[in-house]
Amino acid sequence: MKNNTKWITYPLNTQLAKKLSESLGISKITAQILINRGCDTVLKAEKFLYGGSELFYPALKMKDMGLALEKTKEACRNKEKIFLFGDYDVDGTSSVVMLLKTLKEIGAKCEYYIPRRLKEGYGLNTNAVKYAAQKGFKMIITADCGISNCKEIALARELGMSVIVLDHHLPSGELPDANAIVNPKQEDCEYPFSELSASGIVYKFCTELLGSEVYSELKEELLAFAALGTVADIAPLLDENRLIVKKGLKNLNLTSNAGLNELLQRKELHFKKIMPWHISFIIAPVINAEGRVHEYSDDVPLGYSQVVELFTSGSNGNLPSKVSSICADNDIRQDIEKRIMNDAMEMAKEEIEKGNNIIILHNDNWHPGVIGIVASKLTEEFLKPVVIIGEGGRGSARSSVNFDIYSSIDRCGKYLESYGGHTFAAGFKMDYRNLDNLKNALCEIASNYEVDSPFRKKEEIDMDIDFDEMNKELINEFDMLEPFGYGNQQPVFITRNVTVKYEPRIVGDKHLKLLLSQNGYTLQAIGFNMAEKKDILPENEYFSVIYTPQINNWNNEEHIQLKLKEIVIE
Template identity: 35%
Template sequence: MQEKQWIYKEVPLVEKIKTLSKTINVSTPTACLLLQRSIDDFPKAKHFFRAGLQQLHDPFQMRDMHKAAERLTEAVQKGQKILFYGDYDVDGTTSVSLLSGFFRNQSVPFEFYIPDRYSEGYGLSDKAVTYIIQQNIDLVITLDCGIKAVEKIARAKAAGVDFIVCDHHTPGASLPPAFAVLDPKRRDCPYPYKELSGCGVGFKLLQAYCRLNRIDEREVFKYLDLVAISIASDIVPITGENRILARFGLQQINKEARVGIQALINIAGLRPPLSISGIVFGIGPRINAAGRIGHAKEAVHLLLSEEEAEAKSLAKSIDTKNEQRKDYDTNTTDEVLAMIEEFGLQNRKTTVLYNPDWHKGVIGIVASRCIERYYRPTIILTQSQGKITGSARSVENYDIYTAIEACEDLLEQYGGHKYAAGLTLDQGNLEAFALRFEEVVSQSITQDLLTPKIYIDLKLSLDQINPNFYQVVQQMAPFGPENMQPVFVSEGVIDSGYARVLKDRHLKLKVKQANGQQVLDAIGFNMAGFYPLVASGRPFQVCYSIEENTYNGRTSLQLMLRDIKG
């Protein structure tokens, strides 16, 4: 197992901890966790724990929002042809479902269009522009894409089509010539929160539309479940406005899930209440599988479904695709890891591997899986339409986009951001690209960046862990990027003699400290390699988060292990 570096977050001054603990009546460990998140007084704590929908920002603070809401209103009032265009991933399909569901309830006619991952690729496609022009569409709303589709939107505009771009990606050098461009990452956009998902930007457009047309905003709040799924699956920060949207969206899913989402929950065998991680690992991959193995419009039909029988059938179809996706994913990952061994590539600073038979829909997932074993910038490549195409994934704090950019003379096209990118190249450039990329990364990456890290909030004694502490920590949810689930370390831990290995992979034990009263269950997935250490009787350190485990009708706290050190 690859050794991980434990990095302890700064512990605030004792006086600050005591003051906040007394002010808001929480334990000192809880006060410390809050101070680490810059929550240092009662008003901030109240907003963090109790923020409501009334705290959402005014949508008209976003650049071009007045224009967008007015143009959409005009299209509705004049009965113009409206088309919602979304990408084929979770963010795109939830965005299209959001606008489609809302306007269906308003009895407004519309069409939607999701591009095919394989024949059209990401974003606004040439095929789609041709369709839009041929169908005499008056207004297109792009969702989770469009910010870089300058030439394609210009072509459609020349044919008389108006566009409202709803995107959250960083714009290029020039904005597309759309009627309105809604993107909080525009340099000239004063919107106070910059990290919305694509679906979140679509939600703000609907909020503005409701206000302009005096429609009760609760009509758009009905779709917060879709916004929450997009926030979780697109791995955007769960801070500020996203945290409010995710919190209320999760409440909706857990209280009264819409028919299509409930069908996914049932077929995935998920147990409510769902958390962000439940969506990330249970719901998101199934929605994504529709576009990876088939066509993503199936996911939209499921999310819009109002009939249980139809939803059940669509969920079953999507689940079958997800099982296929998992097979491709597992097999391809095994092949990649075998190639690293076979070709003696273990000590490289990068992984760049190609096989024309690998499935294009899983190569991004496979790149991430490889990083779990070989922690370094990784590019997995396959063949598509006569070219080599690939997905790149990076390690923390290393900009893989810049490294790829240094090889651009060998590439047909590329795009992405710091941690994930896509690229296309000619067959003849493959070897030169792999060598150049290894050279570029080797010159710019440090050994520290090649070591996986675990960020630890606090050291705890096991006796400090009790249901009350757990419940307060849970109120800090929803957890996700920039508001991660707290991670703790306990030292001088010994196994109570129950340590065992499950399914040859997982570690199960009961832990206690020499001078403590508390005995707690602990489980470490894929951590069987630590069994000799914990079974030796010698004390060790555990790094973990705290979770509830229900077994045979009994619920108890358990440690979800992240790492163990002797």
């Protein structure tokens, strides 16, 4: 096995798998996978497989949801202007789009504001609060931010504005003095599921505002944006998130939103079956690019966002030009990222040689809009938490391993001007004069972790099975488990006592194609980026393979193909 990956096989629950299989008419293998995904009752498994929007939890179970709804309705009745402040990423802009469309539908007076990453940074800021007050707004609703903006929200209240926070980030110590805080991660919130993205929270808020009135087309559109934000923010595709994404993806395929249709057409996804990976690797990077790298001229009002305009201006909003602009932003982002990645990779290798359990890099010339992407790639490459600090003291921290990067950043809060984040991702702003103190503190925290355990990547294997159990009907049955993504991986199996039949082939320079045999059953397999494994495969000796099975269609013929994740030579 790879030295840097620890494979963990779920324990078999034969008795429960038999019960689920018989009750739901599915194979015992699929039943075991459902158990692995937390479905330990027939009811939970049935909800996972067949659940619809009627199975959403009541929104009013979320702390302060009722209060937030009442305050918003009151503002609408009084014709008060509402200021919608959202983050610049997909989760934030999707949330603002949902709020804007919903509030306008019910007759509210509202405007949005997306901060400039380079000029204003993350979260609600005092200048935006003062701007809102000067323009006569009486209410601020924050989306995908606000939970850590105590000072800014206090200022808003002093200036006579009410504030509603719709956020999903981890609260850190003192909560802001907002009129209502809707965040299922609050300690005293009794909502059954705490892992909603901001767009998931906003979706539930908006549908409650719309009430039982028809609005069916708008509600379907909102669900599509909720799915977009949920996947892009890497929220786990379990429980209510899975319901949002499962139904939202269908709405994305047939969306009535003109701007979203224009973007899907440009990326050649129109009317295709959109899956989470399409969002993660094709759609989200384009939407995120504006916030990362776009530089607006001084004559463009602060708070303006082409992304929000694209999705809210209807069919008369010069949509091709807007899509071209954000696609061009993404091209720029890719160029900047490539340059930084080349430099950071070499610096990271030098840091690794020092023996530290955390990689901390800094360069005041690095664009803060892309250092988060670079940090993510480095932590995947080296399996260590990574902190990168760029221009203006703006930093991004990432961790793909068993290391809570947010709590570590939180412990270093005295060296930072502001910060926020999740278990595996955080962002902050600091004065470079505190750099040495921050580095020493983070290295000290990381040094208390054993290198061989938390910093090994852990991946799960669903079952140990033989080739004779694998068939097309079973693989097609796995479609019931979609959508796959973070928290709901494609089924992964291990098969032991395998041999190679015939000479393996290298395809496309990097990939390994081979025919595997076990107990007289033979299956094709492909190992992407595994060409180097060809020379170490044993001849006439047994080994094991870890893989995801799939149906491959070639020349109108279907056959089973194993997508290899690891070749295990004992």
